[in-house]
Every structure is written in C-alpha cells, then in structure tokens.
Amino acid sequence: MSESPARPEPFKAPVGTHDVLPPESERWQALIAHFAGLVGRAGFGLLQSPMFEEIGVFARVGEGTDVVRKEMYDFHDKGDRHLALRPEGTASVARAFVQHRPTPPWKVWYAAPSFRYERPQAGRFRQHHQLGVEALGCADPDLDVEIISLLWDFYASIGLRKVELVINSMGTTEDRRAYIGAIREWLHARIDQLDPADAEKVADHPMRVLDSKRPITIAAIVDAPRITDHLSPDALAHFVRVQEGLAAQGIPFRIEPRLVRGLDYYTHTTFEFISHALDAAQSTIGGGGRYDGLVESLGGPPTAGIGFGSGIERVLLTCDAEGVFPAAQSRVDVYIIDTTGGASARDLSVELRRAGVSVDRAFDGRSMKSQMKSADRSGAAYALIIGSDELASDVVTLRPLRDHQPQHTVGRDAIVDTLARLLSEPTPTPEDLP
RNA sequence: GUGGCUGUAGCUCAGCCCGGUUAGAGCGCCAGGUUGUGAUCCUGGAUGUCGGGGGUUCAAGUCCCCUCAGCCACCCCA
Structure with missing residues (x-):
C-alpha cells in the first residue's frame, strides 16, 4: 500500500513538431552554415523576419491554395489581432520589402521554421524548416538561372546525386489568366472522364487538376493544352533564355508543362527539385519560381521577384537515403x-x-x-x-x-x-x- | 479532415494469439575487478504508472471499449 503521489503526465513536443538533439543538430548547423556560405558568395544577405504575420500577408497571396485555405496555423492574440504562423517563406520576405523598400535588386536568404496545420507523415510536419533565397526587383531571366543554379549547386555540394530538376513556365499574369480560362473550358468538356475528386476542382482551380496523381485523371488529360504552348512572345523568350542559361551551366533539367506549384502567385519560371532517393509521396525537396505580381498584391509597387525554398528535414532525409552528409560528432580538444x-x-x-x-x-x-x-x-x-x-x-x-x-x-x-x-x-x- | 498499422526500461525489441507466482533480453548507463588511467574483457547494479482511462474476470502487459500519441497512406506540400 505505497501511497506515491500521482505523477503528472510528462509533456511531449506538440503534434507534428520535433526536437533536434546532438549529434543530429550538428548536421543542421553544418547544413545551414554551408548554405549561408554558398548564397553569401552570390551576394545574398540574411533576412530575419518574424515567424508570424498578420494573416492577410499570407491570405492575400494564396487564396486558392490548400496551404492557405486549410493548413494555416492561425490564432488571435490578446489584442485580438488575427495572426498566422508563417506557412512559407516568400510572403514574409515580400512584406518586408514593401515595408522597408530596400534598393533593388534585393537579395536575401533565410533559414527559418514554417508551419502548416496538417497531419504529420513521412517528411511532413506541422513545423518544418526551410532554407531559401528571394531576389526582388529584377526581371532578368539570367537571375532565374542564378537562383536555380544555386540550389542545384547546394544539393550537389552536400553530395546528393539522385536529384532531378523539373522546370516550367507559367507565362505572364495575362498568359496565366488566359490559359486558366482555356484549360477550364477544355476540362469542363471532359469532366465525366476525370476522377470525381479532380472534377470538383475544375471550376475553381483547373490548373490543380493537371498535377493530379490519379490514374483516371492522368489518362484523361494527356492531350490537354499545355501552358508552354500558350506563352506570349515575351514569356517564351524569357523561358528560352532560362533554358539556355541552365544548359550553359551544365545543369540537366526536364520541362514539365504540368508542373503547377502550390501557391497562386507564380509567373514565368517555376521549378522543383525531386529526389529519386525518396519515395514518391514526399519527394520534392525544394522548389520555387518567379512571382512578379506578389509585391504589388501586398501594397507595394510593381516588382519582379524570384526565389526558392527547400525543406531542411527533407534534404537531410535525402542525405540519409543517399548515405551522404553524415552527422559529425562534436568533440572537445x-x-x-x-x-x-x-x-x-x-x-x-x-x-x-x-x-x-x-x-x-x-x-x-x-x-x-x-x-x-x-x-x-x-x-x-x-x-x-x-x-x-x-x-x-x-x-x-x-x-x-x-x-x-x-x-x-x-x-x-x-x-x-x-x-x-x-x-x-595539424598533426x-x-x-x-x- | 479520412483510413491503416503500432504504443512494454534511456534506445531497439521479446512476452500478447492460448489471461495465472517478484515483467525479460541486447545496447546504453552506474559500480567493482591490487584504494591514480579510457576505448577490449569479466562480474554486479539501478531504471518500467507494460501510452492513459474505463470494462470483463478470482486474476489483465495479455481480452473488450474509449482516448491520446507515433508511424504510414490519401489530400496537399518542403
């Protein structure tokens, strides 16, 4: 009959979050330091921005996306302000640009947590961490090449080999709008051939149907009009210049006209890096693109922009799968x-x-x-x-x-x-x- | 939000199907092996609300229900 006082239930990290302990945290430090060096040599400076913003910063730029519609980690503070934890890096950077109006081109990088309220699974968390860069105020396609090259070189320099670069062009805002109309009409005429889950998206988000993984839908849309066939001359010239640049750097890539990234604001170049060392479900380890209308939608002047984000957890998962970039045990002398x-x-x-x-x-x-x-x-x-x-x-x-x-x-x-x-x-x- | 699988020592797990004495192993940790010397070896030791709650039973780690958490898949994405 021992009367031990009831111990409280031990606390655990919240759902979808995790602690990173030594020696694994040594890898994080090393990875971030490596990234900082790489982009620092390309003229990018560190931007530290708050991990939460007024919800409008994110809502304004991604109304049609799941990231904003159902995964936003939002709350009201004691002053009844409606805030949200940052779901991705780009919107915060654009907001900082609008607020401080630095002289373009403004090139910044970040290593910061991102939050999405969703069920965790392999390579997906409620709090994950992204390495990213953004460059605002420059529309030169050679900047697209610079940005993509940086991410390519980053992956290569930590030892990743099974990485594929996929690119597409969304064209100008007008091209995109015209294409959305065309694809909606085309899909609508064949709506009974689509998987029901995809058929629902036709009215509001027709482009989302294009990157469906459902076999029925994939079969039905093989002949769908491609955005790359609907680019205006300027957009096409931009896209061609990007491809020339990548080829000149010796960077292999695949054009995927159905690559539609999850955020609304992309124009012109979009790209993703896919790891073939990871299972298909979460194989995207980084991605980004150009977003020429984003700054304006946040109340700033018309400003071109481009950047990428890459998930640290997924990159390290890929490193494990390829057996590279091991954790170095820290030691004292x-x-x-x-x-x-x-x-x-x-x-x-x-x-x-x-x-x-x-x-x-x-x-x-x-x-x-x-x-x-x-x-x-x-x-x-x-x-x-x-x-x-x-x-x-x-x-x-x-x-x-x-x-x-x-x-x-x-x-x-x-x-x-x-x-x-x-x-x-030394020895x-x-x-x-x- | 929907579905599947799994929760036993710090870690990896056995035990559960067929309820029954003080719940085990390996690794790790601690201590000792001529009271001053590690990584090997030998010996010993400590640590478990058997995820939590309820139920069935003379008896529950083992059977049933609920719940929470983890993993995985869908959705979507980094």
Missing part, C-alpha cells in the same frame, strides 16, 4: 580529470577556454576510471590529469588519447601555452611533445 576536489578543473578549464582551447571536464568528484571514460567519450585528443601527486608538485599530466604516445608531466604554469601550441599543429609529432 581537451578533457580535464581532477581527483583532488575539482578546484583545479574549475580554474584550468576557464583558463584554457580563454586561450581558445575547447575543454570539457567531469563534475561531481567521480572516480578516475569514470572520468577517463568520460574523457574518451568526449572525443578529446588529450586528457589533463590532476591527482594528488600533480597537485603537490604543481604539474599536470598530459595524456594523449587518440594515439599511443606516452603521457608526460607539464608544469602547471606552462600547460596553457603547451596545449595551445600542440593543438595548432602532432613526437618533437612537438614536451
């Missing part, structure tokens, strides 16, 4: 073992860190054996041992852990310099040892 009460470890660790040496140590006065195990696990190249003998003689024992060199004693006042010198050598040789 030095691990201090102190069996004399801890004051030496306490003070020496601070001294060494101030000298730029990475140091960890054991706490709680554990046994030497236990501390040595911790030193081994820490990945440190050297253990610094301070026992009663060392303390009495004012020295420390320097024990290499990664090779079979013998351990040495070093004067307490010389150890910081000794280690700093030792660790600055320590016997002559470097004291």
Whole structure:
C-alpha cells in the first residue's frame, strides 16, 4: 500500500513538431552554415523576419491554395489581432520589402521554421524548416538561372546525386489568366472522364487538376493544352533564355508543362527539385519560381521577384537515403580529470577556454576510471590529469588519447601555452611533445 | 479532415494469439575487478504508472471499449 503521489503526465513536443538533439543538430548547423556560405558568395544577405504575420500577408497571396485555405496555423492574440504562423517563406520576405523598400535588386536568404496545420507523415510536419533565397526587383531571366543554379549547386555540394530538376513556365499574369480560362473550358468538356475528386476542382482551380496523381485523371488529360504552348512572345523568350542559361551551366533539367506549384502567385519560371532517393509521396525537396505580381498584391509597387525554398528535414532525409552528409560528432580538444576536489578543473578549464582551447571536464568528484571514460567519450585528443601527486608538485599530466604516445608531466604554469601550441599543429609529432 | 498499422526500461525489441507466482533480453548507463588511467574483457547494479482511462474476470502487459500519441497512406506540400 505505497501511497506515491500521482505523477503528472510528462509533456511531449506538440503534434507534428520535433526536437533536434546532438549529434543530429550538428548536421543542421553544418547544413545551414554551408548554405549561408554558398548564397553569401552570390551576394545574398540574411533576412530575419518574424515567424508570424498578420494573416492577410499570407491570405492575400494564396487564396486558392490548400496551404492557405486549410493548413494555416492561425490564432488571435490578446489584442485580438488575427495572426498566422508563417506557412512559407516568400510572403514574409515580400512584406518586408514593401515595408522597408530596400534598393533593388534585393537579395536575401533565410533559414527559418514554417508551419502548416496538417497531419504529420513521412517528411511532413506541422513545423518544418526551410532554407531559401528571394531576389526582388529584377526581371532578368539570367537571375532565374542564378537562383536555380544555386540550389542545384547546394544539393550537389552536400553530395546528393539522385536529384532531378523539373522546370516550367507559367507565362505572364495575362498568359496565366488566359490559359486558366482555356484549360477550364477544355476540362469542363471532359469532366465525366476525370476522377470525381479532380472534377470538383475544375471550376475553381483547373490548373490543380493537371498535377493530379490519379490514374483516371492522368489518362484523361494527356492531350490537354499545355501552358508552354500558350506563352506570349515575351514569356517564351524569357523561358528560352532560362533554358539556355541552365544548359550553359551544365545543369540537366526536364520541362514539365504540368508542373503547377502550390501557391497562386507564380509567373514565368517555376521549378522543383525531386529526389529519386525518396519515395514518391514526399519527394520534392525544394522548389520555387518567379512571382512578379506578389509585391504589388501586398501594397507595394510593381516588382519582379524570384526565389526558392527547400525543406531542411527533407534534404537531410535525402542525405540519409543517399548515405551522404553524415552527422559529425562534436568533440572537445581537451578533457580535464581532477581527483583532488575539482578546484583545479574549475580554474584550468576557464583558463584554457580563454586561450581558445575547447575543454570539457567531469563534475561531481567521480572516480578516475569514470572520468577517463568520460574523457574518451568526449572525443578529446588529450586528457589533463590532476591527482594528488600533480597537485603537490604543481604539474599536470598530459595524456594523449587518440594515439599511443606516452603521457608526460607539464608544469602547471606552462600547460596553457603547451596545449595551445600542440593543438595548432595539424598533426602532432613526437618533437612537438614536451 | 479520412483510413491503416503500432504504443512494454534511456534506445531497439521479446512476452500478447492460448489471461495465472517478484515483467525479460541486447545496447546504453552506474559500480567493482591490487584504494591514480579510457576505448577490449569479466562480474554486479539501478531504471518500467507494460501510452492513459474505463470494462470483463478470482486474476489483465495479455481480452473488450474509449482516448491520446507515433508511424504510414490519401489530400496537399518542403
């Protein structure tokens, strides 16, 4: 009859969210740093923007899309403002552009969480993270090529090989509008040949029918008019220039006239990167396009824009599937073992860190054996041992852990310099040892 | 929002079909193996509201119902 007090139900991360712990988080850091370097060298600067906005920022630009219609993670705050967690990166960037009016071309990148209220599954979460860039105020098709090349090079440089680039052109806003009318009419005439689920979309979102995965629909629309056959001369010239540019960079691509991306605002070039290492369901690892009307719809001046977003979780999933970009175990250079009460470890660790040496140590006065195990696990190249003998003689024992060199004693006042010198050598040789 | 599968130690899982003594394994963790030395080896140890709630029963990890969560698929997307 033990009366243990009822323990509260332990908390868990909310549905569709997840913690990223070391060592996996080391990969995240490395991936983001790699991305930052790549786009930084192309003149993109970091934009930090709020992860929530007035809901209109997102609603205005995606009224016809599921991302906005049913997946928005929205709420009312204590001031009764209707806000939404950012479902994707582009709208926030466009809003910041309208608000601050930087001098175009404005090239920014971000690494930020995105939120969608939907049921999680493989490669899909309520909070996921995107790496992205946006470039506003420039309509040059060579910028399209630059943007696509960056994402291509990003995937290639982290080791991904089974990635396919698919491109399409939505034409100008007028082209798009005219095509929507034409395709609606064409589909309407064959509506009984479509899968019922797709037939429902014909009236409001006819283009969505084009990228249906339902076999009945796919069979029914093989001869549907293609937007690439309905481009105005300007749009066609733009699209051709993009293709020439990609070819000149040696980037293979496939034109997919039925590629219709999930957001309403795209014009001209749209593109997706598909991983063939992932199962079909969530195989899109990145995508983007040009959105020449977006800034205007947010109250800004007519401004061209283009960008991409790529999901970090999916990219890392793809890395796992291809066996590339593994997590690197973080390690310290030095691990201090102190069996004399801890004051030496306490003070020496601070001294060494101030000298730029990475140091960890054991706490709680554990046994030497236990501390040595911790030193081994820490990945440190050297253990610094301070026992009663060392303390009495004012020295420390320097024990290499990664090779079979013998351990040495070093004067307490010389150890910081000794280690700093030792660790600055690429590969320590016997002559470097004291 | 709809459907399928799964929830047992920190992790991976066995046990459930055919209810029955103190619920197991491996890994990990902790400690010891001549009281100062890791990664191997040996020995020992700790940790479980058996996801939660209700029901059936003399008895439930095991059977039934509800619920929550995870995974997966649809939808859609990164």
